[in-house]
Amino acid sequence: MATKPHVIQLAIWLLAALPAALALLFVTPADYASSGTVLNMLGRLSGIWGLSCLLVAAMLSCRVPGFDQPFGGLTKLWQLHHKLGLSGFILLLAHPLLLAFGAAEESLTAAVASLFSTRLALLAGWAALLALMVFMLPTFHLLGEPDYQRWKKLHRLAGITVLFGLSHTMALGRTFPASWHALLWGSSGLLALSAMAYRWVFSRYYGRYSYRISKVSPLADSVVELSLQPLTKPLRYRPGQFVYLRPDALELSAGNGEEHPFTLSSAPSAPVLRICIKALGDASRALQHIAVGSCVTVEGPYGNFLPLSMAPGRSLWIAGGIGIVPFLSYLRHSASQHNALDVQLIYCVEDKAHLLFADELSQLAATIDGCRLTVHFFNRDGPLDSRFVAEHCPDVSARKVWICGPAPLLCRSRAILRRAGVATGDIVTEAFTLL
Amino acid sequence: MKQLSFAAFISFWSVAGTLFVLSLLVPAPRSVEPADRRYTLQDIARHHSVDDCWMAIAGQVYDFSQFIPKHPAPAATMVAWCGKEATQGMKTKGYGNDHSPAAWAMAEAYRIGVLKSE
Structure with a gap:
């Protein structure tokens, strides 16, 4: 019997909390010696937990077709990724402040020195935190709904956050013994970077299918159904799943080469793939007028909306x-x-x-x-x-x-x-x- | 959760900015110890226990007797360097990683003089 999505999601939250839980094993009586040392310990724990949340969020971002199924579909997986990212963000904001408060027990100079320094390891921490702030800002919708493509490009700063965050931790972390430190951050960092490398580099060689538009059927004002003929092997999918469509059509007024998610409307056994597109933005509006014969790339399938069984009761x-x-x-x-x-x-x-x-x-x-x-x-x-x-x-x-x-x-x-x-x-x- | 994150973001810059401005406005405390007093390695070697622990680090001399209970690592980690030239310990922590800028700044509060070359 398949594991329920909420059990998998709980397991992911526990995985993100695991390094901080392990760090508790190395808390010593000296960490409780004064309010300053307690704040210092909490600062280190928030840094460990926050970075771990970000690394697990990065691991979930790989978008390998099929990987989303145990999570209840890609939208559920993205929601989990988003919540982990926000949790990491809050914890990593608390991390330097708690360390500074801990150092304030000695002097104000020590508190400020723990925040602002030209030392490379500390600058790496700042680079990670500032990149995190920049790509998280659109999430707050301060300037309205963010533009999808611009937000996606900005989200690539996540790579800087992960790389610099790991460098900062590797250089300054002192909670774990050296071997644990190297093993823990080395393995989780490698997994996170592998997932990002897949998304940015290797995904173009796996899970993508070439199609040609064979028919464009207008259905109503601002809605079309595209029929796609496979150029190589066809996509295998279930009813109700969706794909990312990337048009390769220079005549498009917008969105050429950009990927956008659309739900499949065809039956899996049909010889052509059919996709319904409603004009909700510049790219989907331009796709209403894509020429028959244009080539597109389809990546997927994703989603787990309708049940595997064909008899849902x-x-x-x-x-x-x-x-x-x-x-x-x-x-x-x-x-x-x-x-x-x-x-x-x-x-x-x-x-x-x-x-x-x-x-x-x-x-x-x-x-x-x-x-x-x-x-x-x-x-x-x-x-x-x-x-x-x-x-x-x-x-x-x-x-x-x-x-x-x-x-x-x-x-x-x-x-x-x-x-x-x-x-x-x-x-x-x-x-x-x-x- | 978005509202909480945004509140955390604003709070972060408020607190970090306040600390920075305070550091510019508040004058640094004057050292109560004669910071220019000179000690030899022989002088330092006489203070080599957990209750009486001096160290020479990067040309400066520190009395860490009061700090050892506050140090995050077990006391034995620091005691091993008591009464000695401990720059290597401070800069490597035993596995190649330097102490943080905050740790160096904290150490300043325990400085009692400079190392006299013999």
């Missing part, structure tokens, strides 16, 4: 707008395999003009045994509410629920389902945003 699917895509992929697959389902699909859109795949969804619902489709129009029915869900899915409390759509719909649906008696563990969500 009694289910309720709630889709919002472009969030219909993973469910469409699943329905196309079920139809191609003649699988029966027990699914109530509630598809929420603003109005008829925004209804995607209207004819095909109706046809699939009519073809697949046990599949019922209900469309919820926001402009006609108002926001999705308990009454609407109860009317169209009276046995909701006995069903497992999958939701894909914008954050407000996820939030609203969760509240409706909790009121209806659906257990939190029976609600699976997939958000659009990866930041």
Whole structure:
């Protein structure tokens, strides 16, 4: 039986805390001799724990296809990576201040000397901390939602943080005996740097597939479905998974050569790969007009939204707008395999003009045994509410629920389902945003 | 968690900035010991125990008797250098890593004179 994602996530948090826990073995009575020594010890522990959080976050950033599965999909893995990074950030901010407070017991000069010095090891620590601050700042959304590509480029400073942070620790760390020190930071640093090297260098040789655009089908205002013909071996994937698409089309007004995540809409057995793209930014807007015949690279697959088993039992699917895509992929697959389902699909859109795949969804619902489709129009029915869900899915409390759509719909649906008696563990969500 | 991180970020610069400004504004304390008093290695060698521990480091002489209980490593680590020229111990910690700038600054508080060449 596969290990549950929350158990894996807990194990990752414990792994990040392990060096600090080991450091406690080497705490001596001298560390409690005065308030200054206690602060010094806490400063060292926060540095060890903070660096460890960053190294584990770096290890999780490799994005090897399949690596995200035990974590519940790439979005869940990114959330874990993000929380580890924030934890490391807070701990590493506390680290120099606690050391300075500890040194203040001797003199103010000693406190300031512990913070500001021209010594190389200390400068390496500052370089690591400043790089960390620079790439963490967009996370705080001080200037609104950060530009995705700019944020990704800025995030490469993480490499500087890891390299300089390790150099600083290797030169100044004194909590562990020398052999432990070298083994601990050497091995965890090597793993983190290997993961980053994979992401930045080797990923282009593994997990990427070449395709050519064979058809561009406009579906609604600002939404297209691209059909892709494989140029070499085709991608193997499950319904509901997503890929990173990188176009190689000079005529694009924006986003050429940039990678962006998009959900696959085709059935895995289909001869062509199909990807739905909604214009949400410059690059996705430009992709609405990509020429047939253009080459693209696809990296993936990622995500673990819909279950491995093709018989998910009694289910309720709630889709919002472009969030219909993973469910469409699943329905196309079920139809191609003649699988029966027990699914109530509630598809929420603003109005008829925004209804995607209207004819095909109706046809699939009519073809697949046990599949019922209900469309919820926001402009006609108002926001999705308990009454609407109860009317169209009276046995909701006995069903497992999958939701894909914008954050407000996820939030609203969760509240409706909790009121209806659906257990939190029976609600699976997939958000659009990866930041 | 984002709000907590942002609060930590602002707090960090507030505290680091305050410490830096204070270091510029507060005059350095005057040494109560005759910092220019000269000692030979023979003088230092007489203070070689955990309760009476002098060391010569980089041309300076220190009385670490009061500091040994505060040192993070076990007392034996420092006692091994008591009564001796201990620059190597200070600069390598036994495995090649120098003490931190804060440690050097802390040592200043225990300086009692300079080493007289024999």
